[in-house]
Amino acid sequence: MLLNITTTHQPATDLGYLLHKHPDKCQSFPMTFGQAHVFYPESNTQKCTATLLLDVNPVDLVRGKSNSQGEGKLSQYVNDRPYVSSSFMSVAIAKVFRTALSGRCKDMPELVGTAIPLSVNLPVLPCRGGISFLKELFEPLGYEVTGKAIPLDSTFTAWEDSVYIDATLSNTLPLQNLLSHIYVLIPVLDDDKHYWVGDEEIDKLLRHGEGWLNEHPIKEQITKRYLKRRWSLARKALEQLSEEDTQDIEVEDTVRDEEEAAIEKPISLNQQRLEVVAETIKQSQAKRVIDLGCGEGKLIKYLLKSKSIEQITGVDVSYRTLEIAKKRLKLDDLPFHQKDKIQLIKGSLIYRDKRFNNYDAATLIEVIEHLDLNRLAALERVVFEFAKPKLVIVTTPNIEYNVQFKSLPHGKLRHRDHRFEWTRKEFQDWANNVCENFNYQVAFQDIGDEDSEVGTPTQMATFTLSI
Ligand code: SAH
Numbered sequence: 357m358l359l360n361i362t363t364t365h366q367p368a369t370d371l372g373y374l375l376h377k378h379p380d381k382c383q384s385f386p387m388t389f390g391q392a393h394v395f396y397p398e399s400n401t402q403k404c405t406a407t408l409l410l411d412v413n414p415v416d417l418v419r420g421k422s423n424s425q426g427e428g429k430l431s432q433y434v435n436d437r438p439y440v441s442s443s444f445m446s447v448a449i450a451k452v453f454r455t456a457l458s459g460r461c462k463d464m465p466e467l468v469g470t471a472i473p474l475s476v477n478l479p480v481l482p483c484r485g486g487i488s489f490l491k492e493l494f495e496p497l498g499y500e501v502t503g504k505a506i507p508l509d510s511t512f513t514a515w516e517d518s519v520y521i522d523a524t525l526s527n528t529l530p531l532q533n534l535l536s537h538i539y540v541l542i543p544v545l546d547d548d549k550h551y552w553v554g555d556e557e558i559d560k561l562l563r564h565g566e567g568w569l570n571e572h573p574i575k576e577q578i579t580k581r582y583l584k585r586r587w588s589l590a591r592k593a594l595e596q597l598s599e600e601d602t603q604d605i606e607v608e609d610t611v612r613d614e615e616e617a618a619i620e621k622p623i624s625l626n627q628q629r630l631e632v633v634a635e636t637i638k639q640s641q642a643k644r645v646i647d648l649g650c651g652e653g654k655l656i657k658y659l660l661k662s663k664s665i666e667q668i669t670g671v672d673v674s675y676r677t678l679e680i681a682k683k684r685l686k687l688d689d690l691p692f693h694q695k696d697k698i699q700l701i702k703g704s705l706i707y708r709d710k711r712f713n714n715y716d717a718a719t720l721i722e723v724i725e726h727l728d729l730n731r732l733a734a735l736e737r738v739v740f741e742f743a744k745p746k747l748v749i750v751t752t753p754n755i756e757y758n759v760q761f762k763s764l765p766h767g768k769l770r771h772r773d774h775r776f777e778w779t780r781k782e783f784q785d786w787a788n789n790v791c792e793n794f795n796y797q798v799a800f801q802d803i804g805d806e807d808s809e810v811g812t813p814t815q816m817a818t819f820t821l822s823i
Contacts (some may be wrong), residue, residue, distance in 0.1 A: 357441050358479050359408040359449070360397075361534070365472035368404035372396070373464045374531045375406055376455045385452050389413060390438075392448045410448050412438040440480045440520060443543040449535060457539065457564075459532040474534050475526040480506065482546040483521045490523060493541050496573050498708035499527040536564040544581040553584040558593045570597045571673065571704040625804050626654070629814050632803050633719060633749055634658040636818060637665070640747050642716035646671065648705050648739065649723030653681030660685075660694060669699045671712070678702060706734040712743035720750045722814075725774045732786075740794035740819070748796070748819040750787070751803065753777045756810040780811055787817040795822045 363371050372379040379399035385392045390413040398405045414437065437444065450457060461468045483490050487503045494501050502524045505517035527534065540561060561569070561582050569575050576594060583589040633655060637645055643666045647655050650670030659668050672678050678700050682688075687695060703709050705720075706727070712718070718739060727735060739748060753770055755777035764770065769777050778786070787798045796819040802812035 357410045357412070357439055357445065358477075359410075359441065359445060359538075360405050360477040360479075361408075361531075362398075362403065362405040362475045362477070363472055363531075364403050365474075367401040369399055369401060370464060370467060370472075371404045371406055371531075372399070374456055374461055374467055375453055376461070377406060377452075379404065379406075385448075387444075387448060387451065389444055389447075392452050394452055408445075408448060408452060410445055412444055414438055436482070436520075440482045440546070441478045441542050442482060442546040442548065445478075446539045446542050449539050453535055456531055457535045459530075468532060469530055471528045471530055473526070473528050474531060475524060476534065476538060477522075477524045478538075478542070479522050480520050481523045481542070482519050482548075483523070484519055484545065484547040487521060490521060490545065492574055493544065493578070494525050494537070496704065496707040496709055497527070497537055497568060498529065499525045499537075501525055533568070536566075537568070540564050540569070540578070540582060544578050547581050548584075553586055553589065555589065555592075557583055558589055558596065561593055562596055565597070568707075571706055573673075573703050573707075573709075625813050629721065629751055629803050629816075630655055630658045632801065632816065633721060633751065634662065636749060636801075637717050637719070637747075638662050640717060642747060643667065644715045645669070645717045645719065646712060646715040646743075646745070647719045647721070648712070649673075649720060649726070650681060650700070651677055653685045653700070655719060655721055656681070656685060656698065660697070666697065667699070667715075668697055669701060669711075669715070671701050671703045671705070673702065673704045675702055705738055706731050708738050708742045712738065715743065715745045717747040717749070718743060718745045720748070722751055722753070724750060725752050725769075725771075725777055728775050736790055736794070740790055740796060744794075744821065746821045749816065750819070751814050751816045752783060754783070754811050754813060754815045755779055757804075757807065757813040759810060760807060760813070778815075780815060783815050783817065787819070791819065796820060797822055 361371070361375075365371070369379055375394075377383060377394045379396040382393065382395040387410075391411045393409045393411070394406060395409070396404065396406050414435065455461070459468050481490075483503070487505065490503055491501045503521040506520040506522060507513065508515040508518040561579065569578065572578060575597065579593050579597070580587070580590045583593060637659065641664060643664065645659055645665055645667070646669045647659075648671050650656060650672050653670055656668050656670050659665055670678070670681060672681070681700055685698065687698060690698075701711060703711060705723070720739070724732060724735065753774070755769075756779050758764055758770065758777070759766075761770070784800060787800070790796060791798050799818050801816045801818065803814035803816055804812040806812050
């Protein structure tokens with residue numbers, strides 16, 4: 357079975373440094389279940405491909421007693437394992453590309469964190485769940501996914517396709533991230549690990565899933581399959597994952613939202629904010645609107661009043677919040693013509709997602725301040741580079757105004773989950789920078805009662821795509 361990693365980063369031969377494997381050499385590594393070989397079928401400055409060839413020996417497998425319990429004798433020797441990418445491939449990646457997977461590169465350390473164009477081809481990938489599942493796994497991580505189902509037997513077309521796919525995954529990202537993604541997700545696709553899964557597997561999952569798994573829209577499914585459907589382990593892993601995100605959104609958000617509302621209540625800021633945003637959308641004549649970080653659907657309720665809007669999609673990373681939104685919007689009781697307009701989807705704003713495409717307007721209402729500053733660049737790309745709606749409205753607190761809130765202790769932010777709050781200058785600098793990078797123009801608007809010194813409590817930026 358093969359794994360091909362190709363880059364067109366210039367000079368492409370840098371791939372050799374990143375993988376710690378010289379492009380002119382062919383190297384072999386003994387594995388408990390056979391041999392792994394690394395070589396470069398193509399290597400020049402324009403394009404470079406590294407191949408990991410895994411030669412699994414079914415006899416070694418039986419000797420190692422892998423995956424053999426309870427099965428008939430023949431199936432121990434005759435099975436698909438030598439010919440497909442499975443957990444054996446992950447084990448080989450961890451051994452052969454250990455240094456690259458851990459994000460180290462002695463010769464070119466600056467390349468380790470650099471996003472480079474990469475493409476992975478797995479010619480025989482078991483895909484229990486089909487191409488759509490493959491896409492569900494990789495598209496939220498920003499990959500372009502192409503896959504061709506392999507027929508069960510080309511001489512008997514009536515037998516239809518097998519569970520195997522010739523898959524190619526392309527993305528621009530650091531090599532270490534790509535290796536972590538495939539290390540975790542190959543066994544998830546195969547849904548059949550060759551070894552006993554215990555507590556130490558949780559550590560592996562959390563280590564290699566760091567920075568992406570907790571935000572993945574189907575992290576529960578990934579975790580369960582990775583841990584071979586051992587529910588107690590999966591529960592433990594998911595708990596640890598949410599602890600990792602210190603202020604996990606699902607847990608205490610309702611309480612926190614109420615706190616923020618109480619601070620802002622005397623001026624019913626929330627209402628003013630939603631009215632201004634809904635009015636701006638209406639003026640733009642947008643027909644399809646996506647509310648990113650929709651929370652409990654307050655803006656969606658306002659937008660529903662506007663007859664000219666044909667489609668409203670709310671996105672949030674928190675399943676629980678979406679459930680509340682569904683109840684508050686009384687989705688199940690709405691007349692069909694209104695219900696059909698609304699769609700609520702679970703998704704993360706820091707991963708490219710095709711479901712965010714083809715909207716006239718996107719809103720980020722009191723959302724950006726809930727993201728760690730170092731994740732904001734990812735959100736910018738997802739919204740302004742990939743989804744690219746004609747109009748984007750962003751609102752966020754103006755920190756200068758906080759002194760006016762009598763109930764807010766000095767120096768505190770308005771909400772315990774806020775990772776930052778910006779001054780007017782900080783917000784405007786950020787917005788102008790977004791315009792420069794992604795070809796938008798921006799206008800600013802103040803929302804709420806104005807103080808001559810510290811301005812208004814909320815600041816809003818309306819971005820329009822330059823033609
Ligand atoms: N826009 C809503 C909610 C604001 S609170 C309103 O004005 O009422 C911020 C919301 O952003 C929360 O519901 C939170 O779950 C969501 N959120 C935070 N980080 C996110 C992410 N990375 N992807 C998607 N949603 C996110």
